Amino acid sequence: MKTIQIGRTSVSVLSGDITAWSGDVIVNAANSGLLGGAGVDGAIHTVGGPEIMEQCKDIRKLQGGCPPGHAVMTCAGLLKAKHIIHTVGPIWEGGGGGEELTLAECYRSSLQLANEAGARSIAFPNISTGIYGYPKASACDIALKALTGYLKEDKPDNRLEKIDLICFDAENAELYIQRLDQYA
Structure with a gap:
């Protein structure tokens, strides 16, 4: 684990399972259809139970899903968290399709x-x-720049005291730990 402080907000890198947080x-990390899937998305829906999917379906009825870079909120079902923010990241297509901007917008939104x-x-x-x-090293830099940039704007509506970056695999954890200080 590693932590930096930006204003009133601590930013920490942790290894583990986000569904236990x-x-x-x-x-x-949802898909635009908000219908569950593999990876983090599948784990959250599996552990969180059917209530999350019901709320995702309601959002689909209202707005047709969630475009890349945007975010929507649902309950957390059976998870220990209070809410889930579903955001849709970009599919890596070589970097020429605006993927960097879309990924940064996922964090900001x-x-x-x-x-x-x-x-x-x-x-x-x-x-x-x-x-x-998405290449892990590039995604790490984009995430850290977007998160710390948002915090450094010192928005009066910022209530966040804690941001945890939960890395499921060792490669991501090592990248985030190595690079976190650069963004303090």
């Missing part, structure tokens, strides 16, 4: 939605680095 909001909901803590997975194929 306890706090206000966990972020789900999730933080904004968490603040609007009054959250004090939030946990992120490594968005788009699994089946979406």
Whole structure:
């Protein structure tokens, strides 16, 4: 584990399973259909139970899903968190399709939605680095730059006291631990 402090917010890198995290909001690396899937998305829906999917279906009826870079919120079902923010990361297509901007927007839109909901803590997975194929080192830098940039803006509505970056695999954990200080 490694932690830095930015203003009132601690940013920590942890290894583990995001579905076991306890706090206000966990972020789900969802697909645009909000219908569950593999990886983090599948784990969150499996552990969290059917109530999450029911709320995702309601969102689909209202707005047709969630476009890449955007975020929506549901209950957390049986998870220890209070809410889930579902955000849709980009599928890596070589870097020429705006993937960097979309990935950064996933983090910013999730933080904004968490603040609007009054959250004090939030946990992120490594968005788009699994089946979406985003190169892990690039995704790490984009995530850290987006998160710390948001915090350094010193928004008056920022209530977040804790951001946990929960890495499921050792490669991501090592990247985040090595690079975190660069963004303090």
